[in-house]
Amino acid sequence: MNAPVLSHSRCGDCPIRHRAVCARCNADELEELDAIKYYRTYEAGQPIIWSGDVMNFVGSVVSGIASLTQTMEDGRTQMVGLLLPSDFVGRPGREGAAYDVAATTDVVMCCFRKKPFEELMERTPHIAHRLLEMTLDELDAAREWMLVLGRKTAREKIASLLAIIARRDATLTPGGATNRMVFDLPLTREAMADYLGLTLETVSRQISALKRDGVIELEGKRHVTVPDMRRLMEEAGDDSDGGFLG
């Protein structure tokens, strides 16, 4: 597989310009960021950071999907976050990484050396403020996921994951959210299992069941059509459509 290719380099052209840490920056601040940034690419499956490593950079996912994973010494693993384009990696003010970060698909990262970034953050409240906002969003997502992990059945877990992926796709693609959604699963069955606290066999079985029951349609193993999003949300056990449709 080829390494992903950079399609831009100036912040003004950046596809995540208005959603990342830099969203609130004015031209001057952007200039400063531009001066300390650099791009890195990772192929699908490659590690980006190991838990415990000293982090000497922070950065944003520009394209592709990365995952945050925690592992117990006996090998049990739990994915604790999905990093989508515009999501931030790294923790200003802390030395080591707390989790393994790996590229799930090919990934392009916009990196900043940690020290200069931290200094810049001290001086520019726009960045600190945006980072707080993003962190609070991540905290909400993590807590929503705790409900999924702690209380939902396998079928509900799968439906919840599909709904989350569909929702994200809706925000990223023109057209937005409709009652019928079509998308590709960016995760293997095993990665889905790690995310959902299930085994890959159970994931497979439940996907088959949702297909059999007409909640989803499958073309190949990854291409999913959801004929009725409301139905999917019901299967997910959510107490509404989660604001998915107007």
Added chain:
Amino acid sequence: MNAPVLSHSRCGDCPIRHRAVCARCNADELEELDAIKYYRTYEAGQPIIWSGDVMNFVGSVVSGIASLTQTMEDGRTQMVGLLLPSDFVGRPGREGAAYDVAATTDVVMCCFRKKPFEELMERTPHIAHRLLEMTLDELDAAREWMLVLGRKTAREKIASLLAIIARRDATLTPGGATNRMVFDLPLTREAMADYLGLTLETVSRQISALKRDGVIELEGKRHVTVPDMRRLMEEAGDDSDGGFLG
């Protein structure tokens, strides 16, 4: 049961002065906070905020324990956070509350009306910075909990919860962490179950099992002695003592 009593009123005397959002504030900033703060008390079991409510204040837990809970419409509930003294409640920059917040024990809160607090935050990077730091810590805690919920057995879950409570007690009480720990459970069996994604029967059984196996000793239903913290950490399945002991 009597309502909790306020034992102080000036920020300088505040028991959470050095750990809460105001930790980094200088005398002037503290003065400003002092001007907009007020105390509220809640009895054990009382709701503090309902999910969806408009929040018109934010604040810090001064004493006692509160819980963040999410509920599905069929009644399944998952606790998604434990709020301990110095923890922050509320989300600057967002209208409604995302979770139910309730007092688990008697609670004293130091509240700020939301609007003035947000304005103050704009002007004082010390507060924003501290809040970012605290939010990142909460995010770490939430993700650690995702591993517990997704991958640990019932016995490991109980041991993990006991370890967390013991660790917190160690930071709050003089003497700090030792290999033998004694503390009171601040949660009912049902609340523990909600936190751990279990039923209360399973919680009860596993606590009995840990007692039978000598991992813990019980006096009454709430008073716990851990003769050997290392042993407890092993039972929790943690890949070390979590920095608990030197």
Added chain:
DNA sequence: CCAGAGCCTTGACCCAGATCAATCCGGACC
């Protein structure tokens, strides 16, 4: 064309934890 590797599916069986149900214990109140 076949072989091998990755990923996925499906079946058979089993067990940890849920569910249902009966007590128990310790305080509060009469």
Added chain:
DNA sequence: GGTCCGGATTGATCTGGGTCAAGGCTCTGG
């Protein structure tokens, strides 16, 4: 004292999802 009541415990049984195992697809490479 007795009764009540809200936790907590313990037992008996059931079941969702894990575990183990056998193929099945699809792509790559010889």
